[in-house]
Amino acid sequence: MIPMVSQFPTGGEDSIIAWILQIAWIVMIVATFIYGQRIQMYMMLREVESSLSRLKLMRNKGRKTAISTIKELGKTEEDPTERVDRFLEYIAIGPVELDPSGIIWRLEHLLNVRDARFKDEVKAMVPKADETQTNNMENMLEAALALNIIYKVIRHFYVLGKKTKSLYIIMQLQMLLPLIMREAEAFSNALQAFTKGQPIGDGVGALVAAKLMRGHRKKNVAKDTLMAKVSIEGRTAYVLKATGPGGNVGKPGEAIKQIVNETKGKIVAAIVIDAAQKLEGEKPGEVAEGIGVAIGGPGVEKYKVEESTLKYKIPVNAVLIKEDIGDAVSVMRKEIFEAADAAIERIKRLLLERTKKGDSVIIAGIGNTIGIGQ
């Protein structure tokens, strides 16, 4: 008997059972040496499989919600299932990056085409819906589309890892999954907000602007974007936000460009208010200040603001309200709603410190204005 294993208690060296046990242990040790990595991969695959099933449930929930809402709102004889399934497979191809010159304008064009196409699809599904409902439906379908894409990408790498038996594909997937699942859960929660037209965390910038412009005359300055001239602390503020209460982000970059050009650059400062990703450990609803253009998304609107403010050397200030990805796309939580008043106080302090009486400023509330009027 091998000396190492003979130390192990087996009930006597001559017993058959003892031999069986010895052999079983040796086989297990050898198997661990040879198939260790495979066992590890197998266990990771099980974890990925479990998350993938969860993603599939979320994706199916999104699809079902979309179909039932369209049936409810559309009130048509036609079954929307096929149309919804087609929508969920929609792909937008980005512009060529080999020649970066003019990429922003090409990207803007593609985004406009995509937006128009989405709106047309929604109108075809729910022809009797008003503009607010159409915008909310579009947002809801986009959330369902995001869930479908996440599910399909994760499934792709899962199947690929399984087919190629590559530990490294599976390992990367397994390591990233907690973050991906958080994002998917956020989109899943967003379905409720978009279906019912409830304000979401991302809309806190729009809420701040809505509070400032309430009771003042508004006019359209860009597509889906409103502006009101408001007197704050003796300064003239051009306050702008996306047109609510439907799900909409508007064109804040274009609007700021218009205002700067109309006033021939006689703007002393621009203040951009937006929701910002909080770091773990920070409290949701914390207000932070900074400089720069606080506009998320693909970058077209941010670029336009940077261009127009650079032309007249206008300083751009940012007021940020901290929240995590889950809060950004789900129904606005109390702390974030209350942070809007704290942000207004920051804006007033900024105006007093950085501008003089009689100056003109731009205040832009960024974000999806779903569930927020003006």
Add this chain to the structure above:
Amino acid sequence: MGEVGPSERRISSFLFIIILVALGLSLVAFYQAVIAYGSEEFSLGAWFVLIGFMGVALLTYMLLQTRKRTFKLPIQAQRVATTILCQKCGFKNIRDFEQGDYVFKETEGCPKCNEKMMIASIYREAEEKGKD
């Protein structure tokens, strides 16, 4: 949306073999423990009981892993409150969100002063455990 998802098989052959090996080892170990206790070799018996329990633990873990897939989606509808405020007398009414509500929407007259009221806020109270 035809597709190939994660394997629908409840238990794979690889897992089945591991479970069988663990079960066999545990049974042998428990049998040996009984023999050892019978011949009053208590420390040896304790060793076999330990090995037996290790096998059972491995078995249970494997079985739990296979059952893990039958969970339900634990996402619940969030409770959303709408606050309606009378701007004249300050009367406040908090109720559940209703379809069509939006912030700054004008609503019914105030029960105190009959002035038009307005939706001042719509938010959810975060219930998630340990969430900052």
